[in-house]
Amino acid sequence: MKWDPKQYAQFSDHRDRPFHDLTARITAGDPQLVVDLGCGSGPQTHSLAKRWPAARVIGLDSSAEMIEQARAKQQAPNLSFEMADATIWMPDPDTDVLVSNAMMQWIPGHRVLMQGWLNALAPGAWFAAQVPGNFGSPSHALMRELADSKRWAPQLSGVLRHRDVVAEPAEYLRLLLAAGYETEVWETTYGQVLLGPEPVLKWVRGTALRPVLDTLDTDEAAVFESQYAELVAHAYPAFEDSSGRTMTLFPFRRIFMVGRTL
Template identity: 55%
Template structure:
């Protein structure tokens, strides 16, 4: 699946806020090694390098185009970007802070993977994760319903994941506690006021719609988007103030107990 860094950051004013809400909960001594899994175009990873100038900060992403964009805009001397698959990643020795913001929902079985990471992390290390929890929102439910319709089901069968894409907020909290962390977990609903034509379609083009676009030829993708846009206009009517798009997210942060 191809990613478009420019499209992804189109709503960066809104997409960036959960990252800072997540990382604000990380406290304690200055880290020496920090990893950001699913770093995307790297603009948020760069803020970690500025926050912790004495740390080696690594951003990892499976998209070569995202990593190339991140490297072009790197800026900070303590910052490195590498291309790699989260599913095959193992925490390096000496890792102090592990962050994954809006990435793990793309990885099947990520709760079991997180458990392995926690078992490998040293005492005093932090794990901070944020995943979207809006898969039952109209934007995603309508996308799945359209993909399952007679016109598209043969082309899009199995393309969109839904069941077990993410756990509940309690699943993440229990996991952190069971693996010996001081932990906190919470949900936040962000009410985004979007503008311009078909803004919810433009939002999901940056992430959730990518598997559909990757599976269809260009003309088919335009046809699917036109039909999807009509459904979204009904579900998210424009107001004089803009289009309100509710987005629920899950956060989980833990620090592994024991002497650092």
């Protein structure tokens, strides 16, 4: 799947907050090797390099576009970026901190992969991950319904995953406990306020809509987006604040897990 770093960077304040809420729970004092799996264009990885200047910090991603952007814009003496396929990647035994932020939901069967990563980390190592928990929200449900409609099903059948994309918090908790981790798992629903016209469409263009945009040609994608925008405008009605700004409430549920292997 092709990623657009510029599109993804929109709403960066909202997208960055879960990463910082996640990594704040990691209390590793002096790690030597920190890995950010699914680093995207790298600004959060750069924050890890600043937090642990004595550590070697590596950002990994399967998108050549994202890695190119990261190498060009995120630089520090202890920071590097590499291409990696998370479906076959395994952490080195000397990894002290492994972070995966909003990446695992893209991989079918990621819980099996996660179990392998947990088992590969040495005693004392940290694992921290965050996945979106909003696949039942209108933004995703309406997209799937439209893709399954008579107009779009011939081209988009099976393109959007929706069953078993992520687990509930209790399942991730059991995985971490079974692997011998001291752990905490929690969820947060952020009450996001998006500004301007069609903000939900602009949000999903950077993430959930990517499989559709990769499948349809330019003209068809524009028609799909127009129909989708009309649907979500009713689900997430815009309003004006006292200064006349147009804003939309966009609640977003996230699932977090942090653990240290014993």
